[in-house]
Amino acid sequence: MEIINFSEQNSIINQYMAEIRDKSYQKNRLLFRNNVMRIGEFEAFEISKRLQYVTKEIETPLGKSKVNVPVDKIVLATIFRAGLPFHNGFLNIFDHAGNAFVSAYREYKDEEHHEVGIHVEYLATPNIDGKTLIIADPMLATGGSMELGYKAILTKGTPRHVHVACVCAAPEGIEHIRKTFPDSTTTIWCAAIDEGLNEHQYIVPGFGDAGDLCYGEKI
Secondary structure (H helix, E strand, O other): EEEEHHHHHOOOOOHHHHHOOOOOOOOOOOHHHHHHHHHHHHHHHHHHHOOEEEEEEEEEOOOOEEEEEOOOOOOOOOOOOOOOOHHHHHHHOOOEEEEEEEEEEEOOOOOOOOOOOEHHHHHHHHOOOOOEEEEEEEEEOOOOOHHHHHHHHHHHHHOOOOEEEEHHHEEHHHHHHHHOHHHHHHHEEEEEEEEEEOOOOOEOOOOHHHHHHHOOOOO
């Protein structure tokens, strides 16, 4: 299983990460969402380099041009609600992709919020047989919601390749993906891999709750 960590190289994505981690910057939800979306666009562009291509002849007003174009059938999947701006970034690049949506959320099992469960209650997806599946979720913390979302989508077919895309990941989440996703046909893309999880299963240093920062606190 290949893991790409963009924080190990110099690119503009590091500027976006510096801003979305900043407590002062986070006060502006529009700016926060826009940077999450731009990271999605950046990762989508990098994933596009891994697709299968064929040469296509295009007729222009002045002649003919041969262009290499991707032939992969892509399905973009995300997990409500934090994944929406990240998903939009991918959709800006892969504008002909099919789209899948999964509702999965944390359920704390104890008053101290130390034991975390994941609940899935909604799925909308096209058939994914033989397609390239991109699961875009900003936070890869425990990996539980990513696993359950993936298993829900698998009820609609078997993809050719799976790209797990996130903004921020914890080593624990990456290890969980290693154990639960097919090794030879899965690639993990991260804007950054952080130190680990705290007692509430949040990524440290991370940047907080992505859904709340994008859309406001929930009750």
